[in-house]
Amino acid sequence: MSPRKLLNLGLVCWTCIYVHTSQAVKVGNIMTQSNFYQTLEPTGEYMFQLDGDEMFHVDLQTKETRWKLPEFGRISTFDTAGALQNIGILKFNLNNYEKRSNYTKAKSVARDDIQVFTEMPVVLGEPVTLVCLATQFFPPVIKMSWLKNNEPVTVGVTDTVYYPAPDGSFSKFLYLAIIPQKGDVYTCSVEHDGLSMNPTNKFWLPELPQHISETSDNILCGIGLAYGIFGIVAGIVLICKGKKTTN
Structure with missing residues (x-):
């Protein structure tokens, strides 16, 4: 990350834990810890992901852990105080960077494809x-x-x-x-x-499947019935011809 982005965003901490099975085919899981502090609103974030899906984040306003799925909170706990301490350290470091650096605002970028x-x-x-x-x-x-x-x-x-x-x-x-x-x-x-x-x-806006009209249904049923009758008649004719040939 460039120094310009670093000063604007604060510090981003990544922790990746790889868990591999003992099978012949290795399967990896990645747990990611992401926390940042910035001078803009929102001022910071502390969040854990597993394979790209959020597990939980810490609400910095209420100082509570918010589990993505309530079931996670019933089988596990997290020390919110430790997260708040980390955010405090990032804030302290960012303030020092601002005092010691001649920085400029980072360029804002966004993808237009919403x-x-x-x-x-x-x-x-x-x-x-x-x-x-x-x-x-x-x-x-x-x-x-x-x-x-x-x-x-x-x-x-x-x-x-x-x-x-x-x-x-x-x-x-x-x-x-x-x-x-x-x-x-x-x-x-x-x-x-x-x-x-x-x-x-x-x-x-709601896009629903196009339903075939009743008239179209009747036409399709009529065509199917005609083909069915034709098949039966053709079958009878072929059977009769086969018998004559045998005789």
């Missing part, structure tokens, strides 16, 4: 979760929000922390629990200084 999709296939009137994904942006400062028919939506909205990538960029998910109805239009609005168009809006 993705919106659902977790499950859509059925009108059935609950489903809408997902908005922003990737490859830096620094980890982004605003993501939902609109329904151009009106802001706040109920049923959840999000993730910032997920780091090996290239130094970040990604973030924003979720919305919805009951899709015909004619509804949902918008994920993303704001980041690195976007070529700020904000960037990504639209989504």
Whole structure:
């Protein structure tokens, strides 16, 4: 990471633990610890991942451990005080870097391709979760929000922390629990200084499978029946001819 990014972002700590089985084919699991402190909002993050999936993060405001799946919290514990101490050290080091360095603000970058999709296939009137994904942006400062028919939506909205990538960029998910109805239009609005168009809006509306009309059904059934009858008649004719040839 360049010194410019280092000064703006703080320090990023990576710890990778490789666990291999004793089988002939080696299977590796990677546990990643990611923590940073920066002068922007949010000021920092402390998070653990296993094979790229979040296990837990520490809420620096409430000073509590937030497990991605509640089941993890019932079988394991984590020392939140240690995480807060690490963040305090990063803050101290960043303050020293600022005092001793003639730094400039890091360049903001972001990928314009915002993705919106659902977790499950859509059925009108059935609950489903809408997902908005922003990737490859830096620094980890982004605003993501939902609109329904151009009106802001706040109920049923959840999000993730910032997920780091090996290239130094970040990604973030924003979720919305919805009951899709015909004619509804949902918008994920993303704001980041690195976007070529700020904000960037990504639209989504229910796309249902095209159903064949009743008339088309009748035509297809009629064609199938005709082919069936033709096959039966042809079979009878061939049997009769076969008998005559034998005689």
